[in-house]
Amino acid sequence: MTDLLPHEKGFHVSWDQLHRDARALAWRLQGHGPENGAWKAVVAITRGGMAPAMIVARELDIRTVDTISVKSYNHQTQSEPRVIKSPDMEVVGDGTGVLIVDDLVDTGRTLEVVRAHMPNAHIATVYAKPKGRPQVDTFITEVSQDTWIFFPWDMALQYVKPYRGDE
Numbered sequence: 001m002t003d004l005l006p007h008e009k010g011f012h013v014s015w016d017q018l019h020r021d022a023r024a025l026a027w028r029l030q031g032h033g034p035e036n037g038a039w040k041a042v043v044a045i046t047r048g049g050m051a052p053a054m055i056v057a058r059e060l061d062i063r064t065v066d067t068i069s070v071k072s073y074n075h076q077t078q079s080e081p082r083v084i085k086s087p088d089m090e091v092v093g094d095g096t097g098v099l100i101v102d103d104l105v106d107t108g109r110t111l112e113v114v115r116a117h118m119p120n121a122h123i124a125t126v127y128a129k130p131k132g133r134p135q136v137d138t139f140i141t142e143v144s145q146d147t148w149i150f151f152p153w154d155m156a157l158q159y160v161k162p163y164r165g166d167e
């Protein structure tokens with residue numbers, strides 16, 4: 001895709017930060033499901049949605065968890081989103097009462113594809129960029145479009161040289 005801004009900035013998210021933000025997402029969603037405030041199921045958009053979906057499902061005591069697999073990026077290069085694996089349609093139906101969880105929305109292309117599968121679902125992401133915001137029903141933190149978010153599963157702790165010194 002050529003119309004995207006280059007990712008000039010980096011936003012690095014630790015496991016601890018992700019846990020806190022995913023719990024904040026769960027807090028915002030609790031009591032807003034269609035059946036006495038409850039949600040019928042969680043659908044994680046793999047792979048990035050799996051860790052946030054697990055945390056949300058735990059906080060909201062949702063035991064029915066399924067996945068939809070959509071691949072659209074190879075590292076930072078976007079291509080046409082493809083559904084590689086669908087959720088159990090007997091469970092999710094048209095999406096009514098279903099909470100779809102992903103780590104982030106960037107251009108919104110992934111969520112467009114997912115929404116077409118489950119038009120009545122509620123879509124939640126932990127992070128959002130402005131271009132994709134209209135595709136999301138609930139999110140926690142917004143970052144600018146030219147920011148690349150680095151998740152804890154893409155990083156490792158490493159030595160950092162001091163500002164002053166020979167090391």
Ligand SMILES: O=P(O)(O)OC[C@H]1O[C@H](OP(=O)(O)OP(=O)(O)O)[C@H](O)[C@@H]1O
Binds near residue numbers: 073103106
């Ligand atoms: O709003 P968009 O521009 O469509 O981008 C957002 C999607 O991109 C990433 O997934 P990716 O395709 O990299 O796969 P992954 O979750 O397996 O890492 C991210 O986890 C979102 O699902």
Ligand SMILES: Nc1nc2[nH]cnc2c(=O)[nH]1
Binds near residue numbers: 104106147151
């Ligand atoms: N890890 C990661 N994946 C993405 N997919 C689309 N945008 C992003 C991003 O900012 N970070």
Ligand SMILES: [Mg+2]
Binds near residue numbers: 045046047048049070
């Ligand atoms: Mg993803």
